Amino acid sequence: MCVSNSFQKIITSLQSFWIDQGCVLLQPYDLEVGAGTFHPATVLRVLGPDPIWKAAYVQPCRRPTDGRYGENPNRLQHYYQFQVIIQPSPEDIQNLYLESLKFIGLNPKDHDIRFVEDDWESPTLGASGLGWEIWCDGMEISQFTYFQQVGGIEVKPVASEITYGLERLAMFIQKIENVYDLDWDGIDKKKGGKTYGDIFLQQEKEFSKYNFEKSQTSFLFKQFNDAETECKNLLDDKKNLLALPAYHQCIKASHIFNLLDARGVISVSERQSYILRVRNMARSSCLAWMGKLNE
Amino acid sequence: MNNMEKSRGNLLLEFFSEEIPARMQLNSEIQLQNLFSKSLKQRDIAFESFKTFSGPRHLSILIKSIELEQKDQEIEKRGPRFDANQKAIDGFLKSNQLKIYETVIKETNNGKFYFHSQKIKGQKTYEILPDIINEIINGFVWPKSQRWANTDLKWARPLRNIVLLLNDDVVKGKVEIGKNLFLSFTNFTFSHRYSDQKIVINKIENYEQLLEENFVILDRNKRLDKIINDASYLLDKEKLKLVNDKSLLEEVVGLVEYPNILIGSIRKEFMKLPREVLSTAMRVHQKYFSITDKKNYLESKFLFVANSIKEKDRDFRVVEGNERVLKARLSDASYFFENDISNTFENWNEKLKHVLFYESLGSLHDKIIRMANISKIFAKEFGVKSELAKQAAILSKADLVSEMVMEFPELQGIMGGYYAKIKNEHEEVAKAIFEHYKPKGVSDDLPETKLGSLLSMVDKIDTLVGFFSIGKKPTGSKDPFALRRNSLSIVQILINFKLNLSLNELLEPSLKEYGCSSQSIKHNLIDFMIDKLKYVFSNKSNRMDVVNSVLNTIIFNDIPMKIISIRIDSIIKFTKRNDFKIFLANFKRINNILKNEKFSNDVVLKVNTKVFETIEEQNINNLSNTFLKRINKEGICEKSQDIMINYLIKMNEPISLFFDEVKVNHNDYNIRINRLNLLKNLHNSISKFSRFELIQD
Numbered sequence: 001m002c003v004s005n006s007f008q009k010i011i012t013s014l015q016s017f018w019i020d021q022g023c024v025l026l027q028p029y030d031l032e033v034g035a036g037t038f039h040p041a042t043v044l045r046v047l048g049p050d051p052i053w054k055a056a057y058v059q060p061c062r063r064p065t066d067g068r069y070g071e072n073p074n075r076l077q078h079y080y081q082f083q084v085i086i087q088p089s090p091e092d093i094q095n096l097y098l099e100s101l102k103f104i105g106l107n108p109k110d111h112d113i114r115f116v117e118d119d120w121e122s123p124t125l126g127a128s129g130l131g132w133e134i135w136c137d138g139m140e141i142s143q144f145t146y147f148q149q150v151g152g153i154e155v156k157p158v159a160s161e162i163t164y165g166l167e168r169l170a171m172f173i174q175k176i177e178n179v180y181d182l183d184w185d186g187i188d189k190k191k192g193g194k195t196y197g198d199i200f201l202q203q204e205k206e207f208s209k210y211n212f213e214k215s216q217t218s219f220l221f222k223q224f225n226d227a228e229t230e231c232k233n234l235l236d237d238k239k240n241l242l243a244l245p246a247y248h249q250c251i252k253a254s255h256i257f258n259l260l261d262a263r264g265v266i267s268v269s270e271r272q273s274y275i276l277r278v279r280n281m282a283r284s285s286c287l288a289w290m291g292k293l294n295e
Numbered sequence: 296m297n298n299m300e301k302s303r304g305n306l307l308l309e310f311f312s313e314e315i316p317a318r319m320q321l322n323s324e325i326q327l328q329n330l331f332s333k334s335l336k337q338r339d340i341a342f343e344s345f346k347t348f349s350g351p352r353h354l355s356i357l358i359k360s361i362e363l364e365q366k367d368q369e370i371e372k373r374g375p376r377f378d379a380n381q382k383a384i385d386g387f388l389k390s391n392q393l394k395i396y397e398t399v400i401k402e403t404n405n406g407k408f409y410f411h412s413q414k415i416k417g418q419k420t421y422e423i424l425p426d427i428i429n430e431i432i433n434g435f436v437w438p439k440s441q442r443w444a445n446t447d448l449k450w451a452r453p454l455r456n457i458v459l460l461l462n463d464d465v466v467k468g469k470v471e472i473g474k475n476l477f478l479s480f481t482n483f484t485f486s487h488r489y490s491d492q493k494i495v496i497n498k499i500e501n502y503e504q505l506l507e508e509n510f511v512i513l514d515r516n517k518r519l520d521k522i523i524n525d526a527s528y529l530l531d532k533e534k535l536k537l538v539n540d541k542s543l544l545e546e547v548v549g550l551v552e553y554p555n556i557l558i559g560s561i562r563k564e565f566m567k568l569p570r571e572v573l574s575t576a577m578r579v580h581q582k583y584f585s586i587t588d589k590k591n592y593l594e595s596k597f598l599f600v601a602n603s604i605k606e607k608d609r610d611f612r613v614v615e616g617n618e619r620v621l622k623a624r625l626s627d628a629s630y631f632f633e634n635d636i637s638n639t640f641e642n643w644n645e646k647l648k649h650v651l652f653y654e655s656l657g658s659l660h661d662k663i664i665r666m667a668n669i670s671k672i673f674a675k676e677f678g679v680k681s682e683l684a685k686q687a688a689i690l691s692k693a694d695l696v697s698e699m700v701m702e703f704p705e706l707q708g709i710m711g712g713y714y715a716k717i718k719n720e721h722e723e724v725a726k727a728i729f730e731h732y733k734p735k736g737v738s739d740d741l742p743e744t745k746l747g748s749l750l751s752m753v754d755k756i757d758t759l760v761g762f763f764s765i766g767k768k769p770t771g772s773k774d775p776f777a778l779r780r781n782s783l784s785i786v787q788i789l790i791n792f793k794l795n796l797s798l799n800e801l802l803e804p805s806l807k808e809y810g811c812s813s814q815s816i817k818h819n820l821i822d823f824m825i826d827k828l829k830y831v832f833s834n835k836s837n838r839m840d841v842v843n844s845v846l847n848t849i850i851f852n853d854i855p856m857k858i859i860s861i862r863i864d865s866i867i868k869f870t871k872r873n874d875f876k877i878f879l880a881n882f883k884r885i886n887n888i889l890k891n892e893k894f895s896n897d898v899v900l901k902v903n904t905k906v907f908e909t910i911e912e913q914n915i916n917n918l919s920n921t922f923l924k925r926i927n928k929e930g931i932c933e934k935s936q937d938i939m940i941n942y943l944i945k946m947n948e949p950i951s952l953f954f955d956e957v958k959v960n961h962n963d964y965n966i967r968i969n970r971l972n973l974l975k976n977l978h979n980s981i982s983k984f985s986r987f988e989l990i991q992d
Contacts, residue, residue, distance in 0.1 A: 074627065112609075138620040146452075
């Protein structure tokens with residue numbers, strides 16, 4: 001396998017491409033999140049203070065309900081997104097995106113690229129936007145969104161978010177049908193090269209078991225409440241408003257909610273109220289970040 | 296001729312944007328046309344014809360032979376009367392800075408008046424166009440729209456360029472899209488993304504051709520034709536055909552600028568999945584068409600429409616990529632299918648206890664129990680075994696928590712049917728579950744089996760009664776729970792099976808299940824159902840008057856549907872007969888007499904036979920009483936509807952004689968009231984059969 005399309009090479013290529021477009025290159029946020037969007041570099045930064053904000057980063061994401069004990073070739077409870085957020089949305093953003101594909105060895109002219117309507121909404125973040133999923137030969141390889149609202153607040157100017165699903169993209173480029181067969185480093189197996197499975201299969205098995213069977217729900221319920229209380233306390237102290245730590249608690253609560261969901265212990269009628277609780281944390285944190293919590 | 300050419304020209308307007316959702320495109324064409332023609336009309340600028348185009352990125356309108364100059368506008372001001380005093384006339388002249396010779400005297404309907412008319416020279420069309428384009432943009436309504444960067448303007452997706460040509464020249468001007476943000480009109484657009492060229496439009500007449508050369512087919516009908524023709528070219532030679540899917544076709548037309556039809560293969564191992572699973576997985580996520588052979592068996596192939604120019608190497612690559620994606624999708628589907636098969640209905644039904652049907656209407660489990668209870672009551676009417684009816688209801692909603700239906704909600708019912716079959720449930724039960732969401736609309740087929748129809752009806756009655764019982768009936772255009780469609784489906788099944796059930800009998804068991812004893816809710820429900828019955832019967836018979844006459848009878852709620860249906864047919868059959876026409880005339884005469892009499896409440900309808908002076912009165916009284924007895928017995932017997940009408944016709948002679956021999960408007964108050972009561976009684980008896988006054992002559 002040629003070095004240029006290994007999983008890690010795709011990441012570094014995307015990083016250098018977007019650095020060249022003037023993005024600050026960030027590292028993943030150090031908490032479990034459901035999507036790259038949760039990173040404060042997206043959620044909070046698009047609300048200010050600077051109307052110009054360009055960032056790119058890899059973000060590991062966790063979706064406990066998508067776990068398949070390592071047995072499904074396409075579904076993972078832990079996977080990677082490459083996130084680009086640019087505010088205000090540039091006029092040539094679609095072309096920039098297509099250009100970035102060339103950088104990772106995928107020439108749009110050799111394929112059937114389609115922008116198919118897919119509006120995005122995150123009930124827990126109170127965020128929504130319009131955009132597309134981007135298809136390459138029928139495979140959804142990215143999500144493209146013009147952010148209209150975050151935390152229930154209008155995003156001005158509008159930011160454009162591009163999210164590459166790194167595993168999907170790499171599977172497409174490497175023409176691999178099982179995610180665990182992905183070439184991670186471009187080094188021959190005999191010489192110690194690693195596949196995605198070498199690195200993550202065990203993790204998928206163990207976490208699937210944990211998420212679906214072993215997590216202590218009483219413990220999780222308590223954690224959720226603790227995070228909510230902490231968030232509330234931080235935002236109640238009007239003299240020392242700490243928006244970032246408050247939002248940090250919101251992210252925690254959101255992940256714990258996902259874990260509880262995977263355990264199937266949240267009934268349909270309760271579900272909505274949990275989502276609302278996280279959304280309130282998100283909204284208050286966003287307002288605090290903008291200095292508008294008390295208005 | 297030369298003059299004509301100079302005064303008129305062609306116009307091209309194109310909105311070029313990022314990819315507009317397929318579902319919005321066709322409507323945007325219509326809006327563009329409406330908004331533009333409205334703006335032109337308001338400004339008195341004539342044109343000959345329109346042509347509009349829409350696709351993913353290009354939305355445009357060509358206007359043929361538009362006037363290059365607005366017609367002169369004449370504004371007329373009316374002054375005082377011709378014979379008004381001088382002060383008034385001077386005042387008019389002064390306030391308008393006119394001399395007397397600049398006015399004219401004109402005759403109006405109210406007399407002679409001073410008038411002043413002023414001509415305002417029409418503006419050049421190109422001067423007005425920027426205003427018009429701004430008006431169009433601001434008047435546009437998208438189902439969903441967005442801002443981008445620093446704009447205030449909302450469009451379905453970012454609007455990037457506006458072409459505005461009049462007689463092949465760019466119109467000078469711009470559109471404001473935000474604070475200090477403008478889009479200036481241009482004479483260029485863009486090609487297919489493949490070549491990504493800026494295309495300068497030198498001549499409007501070449502616009503369509505020029506873009507087609509650059510792989511953008513602007514006309515959606517042309518794209519549609521290309522898809523259909525290319526598909527049949529590929530399929531015909533292999534004696535295959537496309538599964539007809541109009542809405543998918545419409546969608547795909549909006550996803551491509553240059554359709555390229557390609558065919559891929561489905562791996563054999565997946566062909567054991569139910570056909571509906573295959574076609575849904577392909578359709579919903581991938582927008583692929585299913586292919587069958589001439590005998591309608593699903594082929595292990597799929598057809599899709601790429602947005603590209605035919606080229607062997609690329610096409611091969613694109614097909615290969617799509618096959619890989621489909622394989623992943625179908626692996627998922629297989630996984631769900633296997634998991635579901637190893638699950639049980641008991642398990643699923645247990646889960647239904649935690650799935651809310653609707654706030655305060657209980658869980659889905661509560662719903663199936665209610666459905667099972669009322670199914671048993673109606674089973675006999677449908678000629679099915681009550682045990683099977685109950686079982687079908689109990690199993691009907693289990694698939695809603697199966698993995699397959701969680702992934703593909705449109706497979707509800709269908710999967711339940713397959714799983715019931717696999718788990719060796721009674722074949723009729725499996726089939727009933729499979730088809731119980733039918734009919735999905737007025738034009739959809741009814742369930743094929745009796746049990747399926749029963750299950751479908753019971754499901755819908757439960758939903759309808761449930762939502763009415765908590766006050767959620769449809770209002771105006773709002774019908775979030777599709778109760779109108781639901782009740783139409785109930786009516787279709789009722790009529791199709793000629794059920795021997797009255798509306799009361801139909802609704803009572805369900806109301807009981809909900810513990811709802813409110814008379815007003817019941818009446819609301821009945822009125823709602825009658826409305827749908829009218830609609831369906833009228834469509835079927837084309838005689839709205841007869842339908843109304845039967846559906847408006849006083850005791851309608853208690854008459855079985857089967858009888859209603861036959862009675863309508865019977866009456867329609869009789870309306871052509873002369874003796875019936877005589878009856879109708881007689882009845883209407885009675886109706887008119889009674890209508891003009893104000894029956895006060897103190898008048899008892901009881902007829903006093905002792906006051907009778909004539910044999911004719913006695914005859915009418917006998918007829919009226921006999922008919923009343925008959926309506927309650929033979930009236931609800933399906934074979935007696937013609938007999939009942941014949942009985943009415945036999946009244947022709949006695950009624951005629953009555954009118955010949957008896958004076959209703961008698962001088963004696965008691966006799967007069969008695970005779971009116973006699974007629975009123977007859978009228979009431981007959982009206983229990985049909986309100987004949989509503990039937991047209």
